[in-house]
Amino acid sequence: MIINLLKFIVNPTALLSTAYNGSILVGLTLLSIAYSTPAIAETSTNLLDTSHQLDSSAASISDLPETTPLSETPNRFTYPTNQEPSSPNLASEPEPTEPQSTNNPNGLPQPSAPSTDPDYIIPSRSAPSVSDLPEATSLSETPNWSTYATDLEPSSPNLASEPEPTKPPSTNNPNGLPQPSAPSTDPDYIIPPRIAPDEKISPFTTNLLLNDIPISHLTEWEFSGFQTFADTTDSDIFFNGTLKLNSRVSESLSRNNIYRVDQKGTYLQLRTVPLERTITTTTTAPQTMTGLEIQMSLTAACIFPNTPSDQQCTYTPGLVIDRNSIDPEFFVPTRVFQTSQVGEVVKPETLAFMQLPGFQGGTSSQPIGVDFYFPNSGAYPGNSQSQKTKVERKEEIDYTIAGTVSRVRQVVKANDREAVLGRTIRGFTLFVDDENRWLNTAIQAGAQILPDVIPDLQGSKNPVNTNINRNLFLAANNTRLPSNSFTIYSAGLGRAESLTPNVTSLNQVPRANYNSLWLGLSPVIDRNIEDGRIFYDPTGPQVTLVNAGAEGGANTNVQLSSAVNQNQYSTANLQNFYAQVYLSFLQQDVNFVRESIYGEKSSYYPHLSFTGNWTGGEDILRYYTGVIASEKPKLYLGADYTRNTLNNWSFRGGAIGYLNPDRDYYSQLWGSVAKTFRFSRRANLTLSTGFNYALDRETKIGDVLSISPASEVAVSARLNWGIFSLGLTNYFGDILPNSYDDRLLAELTIRPLSTLTLSGYIAPIDKNSTRSLYGASVSWQLENKYNSPTLSLNWQNNQYDYGDDVFGNRLLLNDNVFTILFRIGSPANPLSR
Numbered sequence: 001m002i003i004n005l006l007k008f009i010v011n012p013t014a015l016l017s018t019a020y021n022g023s024i025l026v027g028l029t030l031l032s033i034a035y036s037t038p039a040i041a042e043t044s045t046n047l048l049d050t051s052h053q054l055d056s057s058a059a060s061i062s063d064l065p066e067t068t069p070l071s072e073t074p075n076r077f078t079y080p081t082n083q084e085p086s087s088p089n090l091a092s093e094p095e096p097t098e099p100q101s102t103n104n105p106n107g108l109p110q111p112s113a114p115s116t117d118p119d120y121i122i123p124s125r126s127a128p129s130v131s132d133l134p135e136a137t138s139l140s141e142t143p144n145w146s147t148y149a150t151d152l153e154p155s156s157p158n159l160a161s162e163p164e165p166t167k168p169p170s171t172n173n174p175n176g177l178p179q180p181s182a183p184s185t186d187p188d189y190i191i192p193p194r195i196a197p198d199e200k201i202s203p204f205t206t207n208l209l210l211n212d213i214p215i216s217h218l219t220e221w222e223f224s225g226f227q228t229f230a231d232t233t234d235s236d237i238f239f240n241g242t243l244k245l246n247s248r249v250s251e252s253l254s255r256n257n258i259y260r261v262d263q264k265g266t267y268l269q270l271r272t273v274p275l276e277r278t279i280t281t282t283t284t285a286p287q288t289m290t291g292l293e294i295q296m297s298l299t300a301a302c303i304f305p306n307t308p309s310d311q312q313c314t315y316t317p318g319l320v321i322d323r324n325s326i327d328p329e330f331f332v333p334t335r336v337f338q339t340s341q342v343g344e345v346v347k348p349e350t351l352a353f354m355q356l357p358g359f360q361g362g363t364s365s366q367p368i369g370v371d372f373y374f375p376n377s378g379a380y381p382g383n384s385q386s387q388k389t390k391v392e393r394k395e396e397i398d399y400t401i402a403g404t405v406s407r408v409r410q411v412v413k414a415n416d417r418e419a420v421l422g423r424t425i426r427g428f429t430l431f432v433d434d435e436n437r438w439l440n441t442a443i444q445a446g447a448q449i450l451p452d453v454i455p456d457l458q459g460s461k462n463p464v465n466t467n468i469n470r471n472l473f474l475a476a477n478n479t480r481l482p483s484n485s486f487t488i489y490s491a492g493l494g495r496a497e498s499l500t501p502n503v504t505s506l507n508q509v510p511r512a513n514y515n516s517l518w519l520g521l522s523p524v525i526d527r528n529i530e531d532g533r534i535f536y537d538p539t540g541p542q543v544t545l546v547n548a549g550a551e552g553g554a555n556t557n558v559q560l561s562s563a564v565n566q567n568q569y570s571t572a573n574l575q576n577f578y579a580q581v582y583l584s585f586l587q588q589d590v591n592f593v594r595e596s597i598y599g600e601k602s603s604y605y606p607h608l609s610f611t612g613n614w615t616g617g618e619d620i621l622r623y624y625t626g627v628i629a630s631e632k633p634k635l636y637l638g639a640d641y642t643r644n645t646l647n648n649w650s651f652r653g654g655a656i657g658y659l660n661p662d663r664d665y666y667s668q669l670w671g672s673v674a675k676t677f678r679f680s681r682r683a684n685l686t687l688s689t690g691f692n693y694a695l696d697r698e699t700k701i702g703d704v705l706s707i708s709p710a711s712e713v714a715v716s717a718r719l720n721w722g723i724f725s726l727g728l729t730n731y732f733g734d735i736l737p738n739s740y741d742d743r744l745l746a747e748l749t750i751r752p753l754s755t756l757t758l759s760g761y762i763a764p765i766d767k768n769s770t771r772s773l774y775g776a777s778v779s780w781q782l783e784n785k786y787n788s789p790t791l792s793l794n795w796q797n798n799q800y801d802y803g804d805d806v807f808g809n810r811l812l813l814n815d816n817v818f819t820i821l822f823r824i825g826s827p828a829n830p831l832s833r
Contacts, residue, residue, distance in 0.1 A: 258457055292374045772797060
């Protein structure tokens, strides 16, 4: 059961690769690759950009209030100019880019000289025997095939013109296997296990993706970092570093003719990961605040029990607003004093004081009457100073540090018929801030004792077939991995038939399969929307618009009624009364300020995944299923298919479904088709179209309805001509539900030197609420090699559209974002020769 389970293994690789007629010649001291072209897919490339376009570097922005940081949406039409990490969709990975096409229609290598064989243009090569072993040598070097699209120098699109693999030192033995320096006395080995020199091993056979970083046995260290500067964004410095602690590759040849290569390595990685993201939107609307002041009193002859009729009593309660208690944000009173009771006998000196001109609320020893002051009885839009609303946006991104120690082991075995590959990765990650620290630590500690995957292979009396199928290594790297995740335990098993002299065309190259199990930590984002401060900010003094009042007794026309506790008193039925009535209408210019706070917090949860793929010469079929053990467990099941034909057609399609979907992990359907027309080695035109349909993405954040678009339909054209690359993409809105709005994007990239790239883009049409209308970038390398010191400077103009205010003004916020990126590593080319 354990062995069967381990045959479903996941490897941390996010690359999709398509083989083009290849074989791998493996010898004890020979591990070389013979094929027509590399065909590696980039994981974050625009589906519509099917050519080897030059890198552009101006970034795009995500729609508010979404992140543009965790994983990527499958088949998501990301802006080709995006160089910043985009808001990842954790649901699945993007589709692969198509492999490089060839000017030779059959995609096969051309013979170096005309063949004299009447049946073959390229004669079959016979499998070597293992007799007469040559003198032991190191693993031979391979052609400079780039195994990852992250290589800065794109490979030649002309498959036929690629150089042949370098050959091992000449020997008398044609099988390419090493000759022991002396006859082996080991009963199990013709050549016992020995360490192979790193520089003689092809990195194509050892490269893999380790927590989103491509490495090989040659990798010593890598470092990258970037900093963003913008008026509206405050962000920590992002960095990502990898350091090899130790690594070795050993090889052996057993008595039963099984060739084995055993790769082991330990790596330390340190990087920053998103922890919290906060976007505060402040709206400042000019308003006119209205106020009211009410002052009144009523005294008359006493009619209350136990009061003398010749005395004067008050017929209004004594109520006075404490003007020192006015709330400074909303301008409303918070405290009222009751100074007297209805029916209280009024002193003669108080009566005399109250009959002075103007409102007199009694004396300090006997306050009488009502004195109400309401500075805010309502407000209406606009004031004497402004008729336009203002919007401010402030974004803060906080990172935490994650440190990982990973142990990698890959075992490759070959016999006379086939080859197998077993890959095991163990990782232990600690976060500086981790809400699930104890659970994650316990799972990681337990996973360290899980076994290595050592593939089984039956021996034979026949000599080893050193023409290992290149698809075996491509299949291992075509494993689907959750993006932005950390591997705890990955175990995978692959198998492929080796090539024989009978294989003379691409269609005859056997498929390779790879199945894996992956256990790791994946981010889950908790989102919330809440109100921040809401207040009035006075911008002018309070003024009195109108005031009026009167006072007097029975010989005047003053009338006043007082209702207290269901008892009514009126000047019409009271004797010897005296009344005061004064009203004032107030006005003040203010700004109504309202803050809305959108927040994200990332937490890492255990994630178990089973995945597999079948990789052929022209197509890849993948499946994946798993569960994320978050507070609401997210189960998913998906599959995708990629086909790249020799006549430059590319087809992709896939689907994934989730239980308990959210804004990052949700069900989707995607597909695309592209056709490339090649005019010359450095000139081609690609036409393509594709779609992404988000089925059940969450539309609420808490109790707030917040719909963020995720679906799109697009058509694209790209012309590559020498050092120039011109692209045009149109996105159609309103075709699929929950779609992005209409957008037309034009971009231009110029590469005057192999180490210098200039690019820019403009979007003359973009109806999305959050958009980037134009931007530019420059990227420079010291040398044209993967790990050469690289400096990239990016600028983009971002625009946020908040609609119209009550005055009909368009609320637009523009921001210029500058990004500086630097990366360096050793050696210069760890992924290719």
